[in-house]
Amino acid sequence: MVSPLVSKLRDILGKRKVLDSDAELLCYSFDATPLLYHKPDVVTLVDSEEDIRLVLEFAAQEGLPVTTRGSGTGLSGGSVPVNGGILIVTTSMNRVIEIDAHDMSATVEPGVITANLHALVEAQGLFYPPDPGSMKISTIGGNVAENAGGLRGLKYGVTGDYVLSLDTYFIDGSKIRYGTKCLKDVAGYNLTKFLIGTEGTIGIFSRIVLKLIPKPKTKTTFLALYDDIVDAARTVSAIISRKVIPSTLELMDSVTINCVEDHVNIGLPRDVEALLLIETDGHPEVVREEAEIIREACTANRVRSLRIAANARESEELFTARRNALSALARVKPTTILEDITVPRPVIPEMMVTIRQAAEQYGITIGTFGHAGDGNLHPTCLTDERDKDEIHRVEQAYEVIFEKAIALGGTISGEHGTGISKAKYLPKMVGSKALEVMKRIKHAFDPENRLNPGKIFLPTER
Numbered sequence: 086m087v088s089p090l091v092s093k094l095r096d097i098l099g100k101r102k103v104l105d106s107d108a109e110l111l112c113y114s115f116d117a118t119p120l121l122y123h124k125p126d127v128v129t130l131v132d133s134e135e136d137i138r139l140v141l142e143f144a145a146q147e148g149l150p151v152t153t154r155g156s157g158t159g160l161s162g163g164s165v166p167v168n169g170g171i172l173i174v175t176t177s178m179n180r181v182i183e184i185d186a187h188d189m190s191a192t193v194e195p196g197v198i199t200a201n202l203h204a205l206v207e208a209q210g211l212f213y214p215p216d217p218g219s220m221k222i223s224t225i226g227g228n229v230a231e232n233a234g235g236l237r238g239l240k241y242g243v244t245g246d247y248v249l250s251l252d253t254y255f256i257d258g259s260k261i262r263y264g265t266k267c268l269k270d271v272a273g274y275n276l277t278k279f280l281i282g283t284e285g286t287i288g289i290f291s292r293i294v295l296k297l298i299p300k301p302k303t304k305t306t307f308l309a310l311y312d313d314i315v316d317a318a319r320t321v322s323a324i325i326s327r328k329v330i331p332s333t334l335e336l337m338d339s340v341t342i343n344c345v346e347d348h349v350n351i352g353l354p355r356d357v358e359a360l361l362l363i364e365t366d367g368h369p370e371v372v373r374e375e376a377e378i379i380r381e382a383c384t385a386n387r388v389r390s391l392r393i394a395a396n397a398r399e400s401e402e403l404f405t406a407r408r409n410a411l412s413a414l415a416r417v418k419p420t421t422i423l424e425d426i427t428v429p430r431p432v433i434p435e436m437m438v439t440i441r442q443a444a445e446q447y448g449i450t451i452g453t454f455g456h457a458g459d460g461n462l463h464p465t466c467l468t469d470e471r472d473k474d475e476i477h478r479v480e481q482a483y484e485v486i487f488e489k490a491i492a493l494g495g496t497i498s499g500e501h502g503t504g505i506s507k508a509k510y511l512p513k514m515v516g517s518k519a520l521e522v523m524k525r526i527k528h529a530f531d532p533e534n535r536l537n538p539g540k541i542f543l544p545t546e547r
């Protein structure tokens with residue numbers, strides 16, 4: 086029996102765009118965050134701005150919650166519809182509206198897949214740097230909503246650094262376009278910057294203008310192997326303190342290396358304690374000079390071996406291995422809990438020691454990898470959600486890790502957002518006054534708390 090809700094939505098959008106079977110709802114009840122599931126009441130596959138407006142107007146009449154979803158690769162539960170209601174899925178809004186090669190910008194719909202945009206702009210000698218590990222699946226809309234980072238974030242910045250303009254629908258069905266294609270625009274409050282990273286709680290992006298830059302002329306990729314992870318961590322700040330900003334500076338510990346090697350089998354050594362994947366790009370002369378400084382920083386920090394990728398294929402293989410880190414770890418045990426702390430780079434060695442000690446103290450397995458050049462680490466626990474005692478110990482270990490990150494001047498999330506999983510840590514991180522300001526902003530845009538409720542503010546156990 087079709088419910089009145091589904092039947093009314095089908096009248097509005099047409100049958101094909103409205104899903105309500107148990108199996109379909111189950112598919113949209115989780116994202117990439119472990120231990121978080123909730124079915125929406127109905128799923129709508131919007132493929133135009135008009136569809137978004139119609140769904141929002143309908144939800145307003147019925148007083149229903151609305152949650153937006155891109156590809157569901159989020160790692161803090163952002164697109165899980167914890168209060169049920171209508172799920173708006175944007176993956177059919179996947180048109181690249183314009184690539185302005187002359188003035189270097191791209192205008193896209195929110196459901197465009199990140200890697201597809203890379204391929205299109207690079208074919209024209211242009212570059213869109215943000216490259217989250219999930220880029221072959223994630224959408225640009227999800228990237229903007231989470232202000233996603235990536236492997237190239239150290240030199241080139243994160244998604245928010247490339248957003249020029251956003252068309253945004255609010256919960257009442259109204260829409261604003263804020264920002265232009267201009268690189269400078271200070272008319273009024275900077276609503277574009279404000280909307281970036283709001284995790285689908287303030288508005289729904291329907292059209293996004295992104296800044297592009299020229300594609301770097303050349304690059305050199307290094308694989309640096311270490312017998313001691315602390316030496317690898319020291320190398321990170323040694324490179325930065327020598328005033329070189331590589332385009333990529335990624336770390337993997339031995340647990341991660343072994344899982345990745347089991348998964349992709351590209352000959353990574355299994356007996357090292359850590360590796361760094363380092364890349365410098367740009368003009369050939371600059372790349373040559375930076376490569377020398379990187380070599381010197383690695384040697385000064387007891388690198389066991391340092392290898393340069395022989396060609397583009399080998400370099401791509403190393404990057405693919407790194408991007409596979411989470412999937413490789415996820416194969417080992419039924420539940421993978423990935424975290425996302427960021428600390429100032431000089432204290433990465435101290436943070437790594439704390440992670441190792443917390444794993445030992447609570448008798449759990451943690452593999453750590455991450456964008457170490459940004460100070461962004463992903464301590465990832467391999468566990469089993471059915472083992473309640475172990476899950477309790479995992480929570481305790483993460484408490485220790487978060488406390489330490491905050492004490493070191495770091496943050497509880499570098500790129501995955503607050504969502505549900507970090508909500509309980511947010512008050513400690515930002516303080517009660519800042520939290521109050523955030524709540525007032527949310528209330529001003531969404532007084533009935535119907536747009537992606539249950540995220541950022543409400544503390545929820547995992």
Ligand SMILES: Cc1cc2nc3c(=O)[nH]c(=O)nc-3n(C[C@H](O)[C@H](O)[C@H](O)COP(=O)(O)OP(=O)(O)OC[C@H]3O[C@@H](n4cnc5c(N)ncnc54)[C@H](O)[C@@H]3O)c2cc1C
Pocket residue numbers: 116117152153154155156157158159160162163164175195216217218219222223224225226227228229230231232233234235236284285286288289290291411412500501537
């Ligand atoms: C293997 C793997 C690797 C990852 N690597 C990285 C990484 O390197 N860096 C990084 O930052 N993240 C990474 N992530 C996390 C995730 O991929 C990013 O947060 C990504 O931006 C989410 O995009 P999505 O399309 O899947 O969004 P979803 O998961 O569907 O949604 C994420 C949030 O965005 C909101 N949202 C989605 N679309 C819109 C829209 N059009 N308007 C408004 N709000 C919207 C949702 O409501 C939700 O709150 C990784 C995830 C995985 C699984």
